[in-house]
Amino acid sequence: MSLSFVCLGLDHRHIYGMAENMIRIGARPLGYWTEGDPETLAGFAKRFPDMPRIAHLEDALALGADLALVSAIPADRAALSITAMQAGHDVMTDKPGCTTLDQLDEIKACVATTGRIWSINFSERFEVPCVTLADALVAAGEIGSVVHTTGLGPHRLNRATRPDWFFERERYGGILTDIASHQIDQFLHFTGSTSAEIAMSHVANHANPDDPGLQDLGEIALRSDHASGYIRVDWYTPDALPNWGDGRLTLLGTKGFIELRKYVDLATGAGTDTLILSNGTRAEAIDARDAGLPYFERLADDITHRTETAMTQAHCFEVMRLALIAQEMAER
The missing domain is CATH 3.40.50.720 (NAD(P)-binding Rossmann-like Domain)
Structure with missing residues (x-):
């Protein structure tokens, strides 16, 4: 190349x-x-x-x-x-x-x-193999039309390694602008929505009173003309969890559901990239670690051919617009 x-x-x-x-x-x-x-x-x-x-x-x-x-x-x-x-x-x-x-x-x-x-x-979609498999299953109609998503983005604070800007609201942008942009991206992508509206948003600092610029909990409810979703992000990952956060995504379809246990699965000990699928003919947990990460190759191809196969420019803009609006609403 x-x-x-x-x-x-x-x-x-x-x-x-x-x-x-x-x-x-x-x-x-x-x-x-x-x-x-x-x-x-x-x-x-x-x-x-x-x-x-x-x-x-x-x-x-x-x-x-x-x-x-x-x-x-x-x-x-x-x-x-x-x-x-x-x-x-x-x-x-x-x-x-x-x-x-x-x-x-x-x-x-x-x-x-x-x-x-x-x-x-958006690394919680583009650097997670089980999301790649979920893409293929949704495209194949395995769960019908996706009408709701639930995206959870817990993170570990790792206070000792965080630079000063991490605790400054104007520098990191707020918890919804920062973390929840991942889940907004996934909502639009999996529901096939080109736009959406923010129905509710909320931010708080419950556990870090000495850092008033830090928001350690955030929530969003959003909807498009044919789907709805809920998002929760936080900085509360406990020390005993073996990774930085139990990030999950649930896709509710008209004929079934998919749950992605992206980074850890304490129930089975299976590690990363467990995909749970249930529909009219199947109910199973799938190891999706080998599903691949096509975003990077697609972006390289887009750069060469001036196409939009990795992600459309309109989608990229809309994710950030919604994240920023949600942040403003929550702080008002």
Whole structure:
């Protein structure tokens, strides 16, 4: 593959998976730039020892990469993405892709004028093999029409490793903008909805009173013209759980249901990527670890052919619009 990429900003660990998956499909890393020395830097250098650090952003942009991977502080991602697109790069950014509606408008304008691709790596869909299998089962009609989704996104706080910006509302964007964008993406995708409205949203800080900028619980109820959904996200993963969170997604169809136990399944001890399917002829748990991660290859193909097979641009914009509206509603 002739596709090349550059990493811009290493402030969130999601940059590890973004880079690893692009290298896995044959893309060539040209280098990385990041502001200062974020906590993630040592882990990045260990994983990618041959990727050179570029001292200045302008020099990183001048390397001529096809794609920029952006994982800076959330509030800085929009400006960095716009700078990369104006320099001729397509962009894969970590979620959230932006933290205000004004930033989203600026990104839309930049995409319109440059013709670049702005894609958000919703890792809770794109880096989870059981979601790939769920895609195939829904497309095959195994549970009929999906009319409701329940998305749960619990996370471990890991306070000792969190940088200062993690506790600053204006820097991370709020819990619904940040985490719940994953579940909004999954709602729109699996219900086949092009748009939706926020029926209810709520944020709170129940367990971290010394960090008033942190929101540790968030909820959303949303609906489209043919489906509805509920989302709960939090920072309450207990220490004894063997991973960072028991993330789950339930798809309710008119002929059955699918439950995805993405990261852990304490009931069976099966590990990651357990898919539970029940319909008129089947009721079983399926090991979906080998279902694949097609987003990265599809994005590479989209960059080459200027198509929208990985995710449509309209979908990407709509996910962030809904997340930002939900955040504003909750805080009002």
